[in-house]
Amino acid sequence: MVKTASVTGKPIQIKVFPQRLLQPETAEKLLNEIDQVKGVIRMLIGGKNLPRKVTCGPGTGTDVNHPNMEIIHVGDCAFELHVMVGEVIVELEDESTKEELRKACERALPFSFEFKQGFFIKKKATLTDYGKYGFKSKTDESINLEDERILGLIDPHAKAESNLCVINTGEEK
Amino acid sequence: MAYKPQYYPGNTSVAKNRRKHMSDDVEKLRDISDEDLTALLGHRAPGSDYPSTHPPLSEMGEPACPVREVVEPTPGAAAGDRVRYSQFADSMYNAPSVPYWRSYHAAINFRGVDPGTLSGRQVNEMRERDMEEYTKRQMETEMTCPGLAGLRGCTVHGHSLRLQEDGTMFDMLDRRRLEGGVIVSDKDQVGVPIDRKVNLGKAMSESEAAKRTTFYRVDNVAFRSDKEVVEHVQKVWELRTKYGFVPKA
Numbered sequence: 001m002v003k004t005a006s007v008t009g010k011p012i013q014i015k016v017f018p019q020r021l022l023q024p025e026t027a028e029k030l031l032n033e034i035d036q037v038k039g040v041i042r043m044l045i046g047g048k049n050l051p052r053k054v055t056c057g058p059g060t061g062t063d064v065n066h067p068n069m070e071i072i073h074v075g076d077c078a079f080e081l082h083v084m085v086g087e088v089i090v091e092l093e094d095e096s097t098k099e100e101l102r103k104a105c106e107r108a109l110p111f112s113f114e115f116k117q118g119f120f121i122k123k124k125a126t127l128t129d130y131g132k133y134g135f136k137s138k139t140d141e142s143i144n145l146e147d148e149r150i151l152g153l154i155d156p157h158a159k160a161e162s163n164l165c166v167i168n169t170g171e172e173k
Numbered sequence: 174m175a176y177k178p179q180y181y182p183g184n185t186s187v188a189k190n191r192r193k194h195m196s197d198d199v200e201k202l203r204d205i206s207d208e209d210l211t212a213l214l215g216h217r218a219p220g221s222d223y224p225s226t227h228p229p230l231s232e233m234g235e236p237a238c239p240v241r242e243v244v245e246p247t248p249g250a251a252a253g254d255r256v257r258y259s260q261f262a263d264s265m266y267n268a269p270s271v272p273y274w275r276s277y278h279a280a281i282n283f284r285g286v287d288p289g290t291l292s293g294r295q296v297n298e299m300r301e302r303d304m305e306e307y308t309k310r311q312m313e314t315e316m317t318c319p320g321l322a323g324l325r326g327c328t329v330h331g332h333s334l335r336l337q338e339d340g341t342m343f344d345m346l347d348r349r350r351l352e353g354g355v356i357v358s359d360k361d362q363v364g365v366p367i368d369r370k371v372n373l374g375k376a377m378s379e380s381e382a383a384k385r386t387t388f389y390r391v392d393n394v395a396f397r398s399d400k401e402v403v404e405h406v407q408k409v410w411e412l413r414t415k416y417g418f419v420p421k422a
Contacts, residue, residue, distance in 0.1 A: 057327030059363040
């Protein structure tokens with residue numbers, strides 16, 4: 001298994017941008033459909049923040065209890081949504097499964113969506129990554145990470161445990 | 174002939190709706206009780222007296238002033254009410270009212286208003302009982318769709334976002350939601366839970382919202398499709414730019 005995001009073939013990145021903000025059920029369906037597509041290296045979910053507590057105004061500190069803050073199951077992994085899903089960025093191993101991905105999105109989304117190819121998640125370590133993870137050793141100046149696919153998926157100060165899911169489908173990707 | 178104000182130019186549905194909002198010639202679509210409204214605003218407990226910030230004007234012995242004699246105080250000012258606010262956020266996906274038009278509606282049809290207009294929200298400060306009357310008017314009429322607009326005292330995020338799957342505007346604090354075909358609210362405008370579920374009525378359908386909106390949108394009524402409005406806006410822009418500038422030749 002190659003644990004770098006950039007070295008195998010020519011990976012491409014696709015942004016799926018639905019016309020509406022997704023309810024947890026639709027998001028779950030979409031992510032599972034995408035997970036079934038061959039050659040998916042990683043996915044990045046983006047959307048509108050769902051806070052646990054009111055953060056400003058006279059009601060500061062009150063619990064929000066947003067009904068969309070649900071636990072969803074993707075592949076063999078369960079995690080709590082902290083956002084109302086508005087976009088999913090998918091990295092594929094190469095162009096060959098792009099249309100398969102488009103069809104998966106069409107199956108999962110009951111409305112139209114934008115399907116853009118571009119460069120959305122970084123593939124190489126940058127200064128902040130070296131600041132966070134450091135070098136492998138004094139002689140090896142590559143980044144001190146076992147799996148470079150993490151790069152670009154979480155903010156430098158965020159904790160990986162609560163923001164990252166590693167999904168193993170039948171055969172390893 | 175009696176003077177008839179000409180509020181806004183244009184012949185499109187959006188221009189007509191804008192005129193309707195400015196002249197307060199708006200259709201009442203729903204009923205919201207006074208107690209429910211007070212609970213939603215969250216400034217005082219429903220059914221309690223209005224707290225005051227000064228004694229009633231009649232007891233204060235005002236100084237002799239010709240302006241005070243001419244201008245009759247609003248009920249809130251006469252009673253010495255506190256100044257309180259209400260704030261609306263409107264979705265750019267064909268919400269019935271634009272923040273500017275909420276302000277026009279307030280400034281033209283109500284007295285003692287202090288509207289603040291922003292791109293996606295509009296806040297208005299008034300004496301408490303006057304503010305409740307104004308808020309009730311805006312919430313009960315076609316100026317507000319409970320799905321596409323909302324009473325939001327803080328965390329107003331939603332105006333420029335895509336709608337949710339159920340067609341309502343995103344609300345980070347989950348103040349109101351679609352339940353059984355109607356929008357219900359169980360929190361006040363700042364996100365504090367209240368002791369009741371207020372029924373805000375049915376949300377407008379997409380076609381109805383497109384018909385009642387005051388938003389110009391390319392996918393509905395485009396701003397540039399209304400020549401008279403474009404001409405008017407350009408004229409205002411030109412006069413504002415030149416202002417009193419008269420170059421001597």
